[in-house]
Amino acid sequence: MSKDKRLGPTEADRQRWHDEGAPVFDKIMERAKEILTEGDPPRVTLSDGTQVYPEHRMIVPETGMQKGYVVLADEERAKGFVRPYRDTYVHIKCGVVTKMGRTIAETYARDPFFYSGTYCAHCHAHFPVGMNGEFFWDGSKEKVGT
Ligand SMILES: [Zn+2]
Numbered sequence: 001m002s003k004d005k006r007l008g009p010t011e012a013d014r015q016r017w018h019d020e021g022a023p024v025f026d027k028i029m030e031r032a033k034e035i036l037t038e039g040d041p042p043r044v045t046l047s048d049g050t051q052v053y054p055e056h057r058m059i060v061p062e063t064g065m066q067k068g069y070v071v072l073a074d075e076e077r078a079k080g081f082v083r084p085y086r087d088t089y090v091h092i093k094c095g096v097v098t099k100m101g102r103t104i105a106e107t108y109a110r111d112p113f114f115y116s117g118t119y120c121a122h123c124h125a126h127f128p129v130g131m132n133g134e135f136f137w138d139g140s141k142e143k144v145g146t
Helices: 011-038 102-110
Strands: 044-046 070-072 088-091 097-099 117-120 125-128 135-137
Touching: 070 102, 097 117
Parallel strands: none
Antiparallel strands: 044 070, 088 097, 088 135, 117 125
8 A cells, every 4th residue: 555545635735735825824814913903902001101000009198199090092092082071070979079180081081981980189089980989070960980
């Protein structure tokens, strides 16, 4: 029995399939790379545009604010807002209005569900946002984070 009588493709077949298939394979890999990139989490920075560092959540005792706040990066916010730009909100518990920085306000406008809580300038502390949260956008009945 000669070697060529074995079942399955010959080495020549494999080589030919490989050569013919290579461009298709490259295209599949290219598309796979695109899909993987699309699935990447959005890039974030701190509100002043600097890199996120692990201790940014530490509270500054004098103000009760964090050392830094994470925002969506410039290029993410540039993709467009799904809510109006608003930068002032009311804390239900104390009735005081807090104004936030532009990059945080833009992050809310781009992704209303980005944050789980926010800061009250009167209470000097953070409280939850969302449907059951403690904040309304100033001048509206719309909860922050919805
Ligand atoms: Zn308050």
